[in-house]
Amino acid sequence: MLTGVRQWLREEPRQAAALGASALALTLSFLGVRIGWLDPAWLAVLLCGVPILREGAEGLFTRFDIRADVLVSLALVASVIIGEIFAAGEVAFIMQLGALLEERTVARARAGIERLVHLRPRTARRLAEDGAESVIPAEAVQAGDTLRVLPGETIPVDGLILSGQTAIDQSVMTGESLPVDKGPGDEVSSGTVNQFGAFDMRAVRVGEDSALQRMIRLVQSADAGKARIVRLADRWATWIVLTALLAAAGTWLVTGEALRAVTILVVFCPCALVLATPTAIMAAIGNATRHGVLVKEGDALERLARVRTVAFDKTGTLTFGTPGVVRVHSALPDLTPDELLRLTASAEQRSEHPLGKAIVRHFRATAAKAAPVEDFHMLPGRGVSARCDGRQVLAGNAALLSGHGISLPPELEAEARAALGQGQSLVYVALDGKAAGLVALADQLRPTAGQTLAGLRRCGVETVLLTGDSDAAAQSVARQLPLADVRAHCLPEDKLRWIRQQEAQGRPVCMIGDGINDAPALKTALVGVAMGGAGSDIAVEAADMALVQDDIRELPHIFALARRTMRTITCNLSFSMLLNFAAIFLAMGGLLSPVSGALVHNAGSVLVIVNSALLLHWQARDRG
Template identity: 55%
Template sequence: MRNLFGNLFERWTENEMRITVVCALLSAVSLALSLTGTFSGVLPADIAWIAIVLCGFPILLGAARGVILEHDIKADLLVALALVASVGIREYFAAGEVALIMQIGSLLEDYTSEKARRGIEKLIGLKPWTARVRRDGSDVILPADEVRAGDVLTVFAGETIPADGTILEGRTSIDQSVMTGESIPVDKKEGDTVTSGTTNRFGTFSMRADRACGDSSLQRMIRLAEEADANKAPIVSLADRWATWLVAAALLCALLIWLFTGEFVRAVTALVVFCPCAFILATPTAVVAGIGNAARYGILIRSGDALERLSRVRRIAFDKTGTLTHGRPQVTAFRSLDASFTDDDILRLAARVERYSGHPLGKAVVASFQERTGEDPEPVSDSHTIAGRAVSGRIGGTEVAVGKAEYFASLGMPLNGAVEAADEYLGQGATVVCLSHGGKVVGLIALADTIRPEAGDTVRALESAGISCMLLTGDNERAARSAASAAGIADVRSDLLPEEKASVVKEYEDRGEPTCMIGDGVNDALALSSAYAGIAMGGIGSDIAVESADAVLVSDEIKHLPYLFRLMGKVMRKVRTNIIASLLINVSAVALSAAGALTPVTGALWHNFGSVFVVVNAALLLREKD
């Protein structure tokens, strides 16, 4: 029994916030008893000493550590001076009250920070610890960190997928809600990719790890989350530097008040109210709340510095493929050129020929047929591939092939008006393949990287917020114009090399327009890192692009961009409001102290009202919703 309670106590006390809460509660009780004089004359000392010791000692220790070991003057020093001065004039209740309210302010800050980081910590908690790896024909459970690219893994129902990879055998449904926000599990089969951190909901499957566990998309997001939590905005460092000057100013004000009024109590009160706690809390609480709120919507911001720069963006440069578009080809049209075949016949025959194709266009044709019919295409006989040109097979003894019109023309095959019919789709930036049956072209299929359905609304919302949008792409002008038109973007630059993208971004920044680049590929990395701010598509983005960006859209949802920039603006307004309010509260409190209107007790209340105000004001950011 003793061991049981000992273990429970040890686990409970692992959380420092719990210990601080208990100390604060005991201190509050002791101050209430001191104020009412319940134990006056009974105890050898004022019961307020409980608050001074429990809440004041950590402050004194922190101040001493800062001055002696770190050679740094922090807000704790002013509080420590106020504590010592209050005890020196036997204002024990005031000393305990200062210590208690400082601890309450600290608890509020910790609570705000903890709640703000909850979305990030949820992501970190997804990290798988073990993996079932195939070794010498049998499955062996190993630490997930030992998974390497090329390993074959087995994943049971209910387990977390330990690495990014491709399904080799089996069908299942994957819960991707945490990573992508999809509320319904996604069906997966052989050849489909799966992501580390998502959950296998149905059946057992084997997969090939395409990346080591340490290089998975989940681990990449965790590293970004840890950076976001650890970094501070430059404005925070500025506040720390100002705090040093405020300490010197507080000591000077207290000395002058003592000299001119001759009342040491007023000098002590000035020390109590001059503590720049609210000023120090003004920025980090708002920054942490903003980063945490963004994380709830699948947006990871690398640092407070990145947050500040994102708030100033006046122009956004979109990449096309994988950013404004889905980044993969999809069938946009299929059409018969022969009265013997319907349009549906063309897609069905093409899907049968392409059933085992490894080409992205072939996979897109098969996927389109499966999506429309809910069936797998029937196999063909004598299937073979003409490298880089066509795929063919026999259906009922008749040869059927899928390829470019140029290939069929080179065979002298009748094109049946395919070239003219294809021009309509080529003008929209699509790729067109033809279907031949029995020695003549009988239909065509258009495939394109389709625009994201939310792209148009996103661009309009950004433009309404005063942020101009443009398209920068290495794709040809026809495809670029088509995508830009669908998204409602007028400013288009196409056929750009990576360095040319970066040059265009710099061109606008030289004009005084802070520009944000949004991309996903290796070719975007230079523009992402050289832009005033960069946002990467985290789900399909390359490692280099993600590492070069200031923020990452984990779920690739560009529809969250208007919310992101609106939130960044609100965060910086909160910072400015908090700083101004904290300075006004401190200045007014010093003036009232010099006039004798405040005592050490009421001064402590007035001063710490500022700390509570800035923390609560920052915490309101957690209520912001997209």
């Protein structure tokens, strides 16, 4: 929070200085301080009010558009005419503060796109026909070129593997929690990361046609196509301005008293109307922050109140995004599952593969002692080989065992089919040249996921799963959670297409995700919510809200808070409108003077602020 404030101060020094000076001037005016005969609030009028007058004039005379700027401009002029300088400065300050916060939000959204652009690889290793290797700019790669990708490097373009075995981290594109083993003939995408073995590939889609470039364009188009909600005050401004002007002109013509006409312009001064929405939103944002939710867009809560469908990413959102051991199965009668786990974890101690690391992490939690390791070999794309306690251990995929001439017994094959059907990842184990068993791993579901989705359903919200994982992994989650629909194998454009289809049918969607691949969907959805702890920076930048501690339990409260906020805003607006029109009628009848009229509209502002402040500590009731 403090970092964001410091950045804002650096980027917008003049606006920050103007607001700071205006706030100080208004404080002095409120305390009754005067500089000679001059009211300090004049400084706020000049610094904050003049830009509003200019915007209002431009909108009225160049676009013929009567909005809140025109409304506020008239109130400023009327307040100055009757000497209510503090009221004029107060309204101008509030309007300028809100406008500046909006500008910062837009700038933050652009920063997210820039970070996504920076994911593009800068260089590529091109192989000549004689095998000579040269490093060239990534944009110089042509379709048909042969490229070499080393361990740890980002793949520069889309293509096909010609030779080599490896594992690719595809989370940037699909959100999959585990690297995917790849070999000759398999497709690879730009922006994904080569984890282990080196490989040669043929470039197929380059430049603007690559998968990463397509995703960047998706985020940019989603950002441009997401219309901002027009404030209720703006929607009503035309009618309020016309009503007040007609009332003032009519009163002047009928009574011949200019004072009554000026009083009408003062009492219709839209302080309460201007304060109705931002005070409620600010209080609700404070409430959300106390519950670990960072609200980045000022109108995000307004939009969230309209949502009736929530789409969840799986990996890192409903799950932790890290694999964990769920089952150890021994195929040898004289080998216990605990001993099989010990030997497997011992062999995997030096492995860099996420599955191997997960097995070691699980074994260490048992406090058992690992076996000494000798003759360790990492076999990219297949697994590991090592000697542990004098036994030769192979741990990896089925191709590793078959490559060593080891076949799986029928019982072990049946166990493997059952585990794969539940979306689990398998590490097969062989001891001394004989199949010994397997270790099954799966992404761990968050313990609060079921409670969260049940709470959303009680709020009248339908929950849907959109994941880049396999059908088996998606259905495994669906069996444990109350989901209305499940869609697997979703690339970023598939999520985007589904959201647009739903919103075209009049079903606003809230997207909740954590990965770079979720950024287009987070941008396109009416409301995007990112996992702020485990989520990528780009996902957080693309979203309207972020769960700071990744606590999805707070989602039902935030939905209920959004609807409560809209009810508070409606109440504030209705009250301020009734007060304004009642005061206009009293002023027309000569029952209010300019001074008493100013008191009435200030009282209305105070009541609106008090009503909004009740949102600060509002707590949704558990309707379960």
